[in-house]
Amino acid sequence: MSDWSPSARQLEREQxxxxxxxxxxxxxxxVTVAFLGLLVLGVTSSPGWPRVRETFLSWPDAKASxxxxxxxxxxxxxxxxxxxxxxxxxxxxxxxxxxxxxxxxAPLRVLAVAYTDLLRGVPTLLVVVLFALGIPALNLQGLTxxxxxxxxxALVLSYGAYVAEVVRSGIESIHPSQLxxxxxxxxxxxxxxxxxILPQALRRVVPPLMNDFVSLQKDTAxxxxxxxxxxxxxxxxxxxxxxxxxxxxxxxxxxxxxxVPLARFTDWLSARARRRERGGS
Amino acid sequence: xxxxxxxxxxRKCYGDKVVLRDxxxxxxxxxxxxxxxxxxxxxxxxxRCLNLLEPIDDGTIRFEGREVSDPLVDPRDVRRGIxxxxxxxxxxxxxxxLDNCTLAPVKVHxxxxxxxxxxxxxxxxxxxxxxxxxxxxxxxxxxxxxxxxLVRALCTNPTLLLLDEITAAxxxxxxxxxxxxVRAEAEAGMTMILxxxxxxxxxEVATSVCFLDQGRILEQGAPGEIFSAPREDRTREFLRxxxxxx
Numbered sequence: 300m301s302d303w304s305p306s307a308r309q310l311e312r313e314q315x316x317x318x319x320x321x322x323x324x325x326x327x328x329x330v331t332v333a334f335l336g337l338l339v340l341g342v343t344s345s346p347g348w349p350r351v352r353e354t355f356l357s358w359p360d361a362k363a364s365x366x367x368x369x370x371x372x373x374x375x376x377x378x379x380x381x382x383x384x385x386x387x388x389x390x391x392x393x394x395x396x397x398x399x400x401x402x403x404x405a406p407l408r409v410l411a412v413a414y415t416d417l418l419r420g421v422p423t424l425l426v427v428v429l430f431a432l433g434i435p436a437l438n439l440q441g442l443t444x445x446x447x448x449x450x451x452x453a454l455v456l457s458y459g460a461y462v463a464e465v466v467r468s469g470i471e472s473i474h475p476s477q478l479x480x481x482x483x484x485x486x487x488x489x490x491x492x493x494x495x496i497l498p499q500a501l502r503r504v505v506p507p508l509m510n511d512f513v514s515l516q517k518d519t520a521x522x523x524x525x526x527x528x529x530x531x532x533x534x535x536x537x538x539x540x541x542x543x544x545x546x547x548x549x550x551x552x553x554x555x556x557x558x559v560p561l562a563r564f565t566d567w568l569s570a571r572a573r574r575r576e577r578g579g580s
Numbered sequence: 581x582x583x584x585x586x587x588x589x590x591r592k593c594y595g596d597k598v599v600l601r602d603x604x605x606x607x608x609x610x611x612x613x614x615x616x617x618x619x620x621x622x623x624x625x626x627x628r629c630l631n632l633l634e635p636i637d638d639g640t641i642r643f644e645g646r647e648v649s650d651p652l653v654d655p656r657d658v659r660r661g662i663x664x665x666x667x668x669x670x671x672x673x674x675x676x677x678l679d680n681c682t683l684a685p686v687k688v689h690x691x692x693x694x695x696x697x698x699x700x701x702x703x704x705x706x707x708x709x710x711x712x713x714x715x716x717x718x719x720x721x722x723x724x725x726x727x728x729x730l731v732r733a734l735c736t737n738p739t740l741l742l743l744d745e746i747t748a749a750x751x752x753x754x755x756x757x758x759x760x761x762v763r764a765e766a767e768a769g770m771t772m773i774l775x776x777x778x779x780x781x782x783x784e785v786a787t788s789v790c791f792l793d794q795g796r797i798l799e800q801g802a803p804g805e806i807f808s809a810p811r812e813d814r815t816r817e818f819l820r821x822x823x824x825x826x
Binding site for chain 1: 659663670671672684688716
């Protein structure tokens with residue numbers, strides 16, 4: 300290895316490669332800048348632009364509404380931090396239940412199927428409203444009437460159904476030979492699921508699962524429909540009072556700031572898991 | 581000596597297709613039974629029936645004196661005493677080599693975790709895999725993976741080992757290392773039933789060879805008889821195709 304020095308032909312090739320790479324980079328930059336420039340020009344030269352700038356891009360209004368939205372967003376954050384682990388738990392339990400074979404669990408299997416069918420069929424917004432208005436109307440002793448908890452429960456149940464289906468598809472994607480070799484080792488059905496199938500299935504469904512969780516973070520804004528003062532509600536409140544909708548964009552920014560890094564983080568997590576399994580040690 | 585495994589009139593169908601019929605087989609302790617025959621002759625299916633991975637359609641299987649084809653027998657009880665290695669290794673990709681080998685001893689056989697790890701390390705050492713204990717299966721060569729699968733099957737101390745064409749998916753230069761491991765187990769007295777295409781190996785280690793043809797054991801005998809003086813035309817024809825000329 301040490302006595303190798305690149306041939307004249309190789310050096311020439313490398314020079315050409317550098318030149319080609321530079322040209323490609325330049326082209327990409329010019330095209331992107333031109334495209335974005337045209338887009339901005341198109342929007343700002345529209346006839347209604349001055350009006351839009353005034354009502355949606357007002358810096359004073361952004362500043363004035365910021366504290367209320369920040370406080371409201373804290374409600375969204377608490378809601379999804381609380382909901383996500385519970386949703387994951389429900390999703391896994393429901394998915395695993397559907398794969399049991401014991402006759403004793405037959406009622407649970409029926410329940411699991413009915414639950415996923417029903418909750419995936421009904422719009423999330425409707426579930427939120429039904430929970431917030433319907434459950435207090437039952438006048439049950441000892442049950443909370445806090446809209447925060449009721450709407451959180453609605454989101455949990457609604458998303459639990461989606462996540463259950465994602466986990467189930469993961470379970471079904473594991474090759475039957477894995478179950479066969481687990482069974483050949485005399486593992487019980489439950490042990491095979493717990494130690495062999497589920498760990499592989501969950502790893503495989505991390506990307507779609509994260510998709511659902513990002514979606515949930517946004518859907519915490521749905522609870523504004525029943526008047527929980529989260530970020531969107533605070534923004535609308537400001538807008539309705541001051542006839543300025545800049546706070547809506549501020550709210551959007553809050554959501555983006557949280558969801559984009561989370562998406563990158565999960566990409567990194569799954570890449571690391573892949574490296575560990577393939578790469579060695 | 582009492583038989584370890586007795587199969588009588590076993591029949592297996594997939595839909596209308598009969599894949600095993602009238603299978604009679606007796607396996608004594610320390611026997612090494614080689615199943616040979618063309619692809620689709622039923623070798624793999626027979627092995628999968630023996631540890632109850634496949635339900636059978638008629639006949640009986642007795643293992644250690646008990647009829648295990650009885651629907652009231654818990655298949656797990658039977659499989660605790662039978663190890664199996666598959667053609668495609670089927671290691672668990674999310675677990676490292678040591679965890680692959682200790683999962684069943686700890687979870688099924690209730691062995692102490694530290695002890696299970698100790699024994700697995702020892703076995704891995706015997707099979708030349710001492711430095712691979714913390715590797716994940718996908719980072720190993722096919723031959724190494726198959727030897728790990730063999731260790732995994734042996735770690736539960738089975739009384740019978742089923743090997744399903746375990747060298748069929750390997751590159752030719754890796755076949756030898758796996759067969760060496762199997763040979764060592766055979767010499768140590770392990771009772772085995774193996775489906776194989778390695779005729780020279782079968783001839784060397786088998787105590788008895790079964791030639792399967794269209795779901796039947798057409799001919800069974802000592803390797804010397806089967807390979808040198810087969811009784812049936814079909815056996816002769818098969819051997820002519822798979823054995824090197826001469």
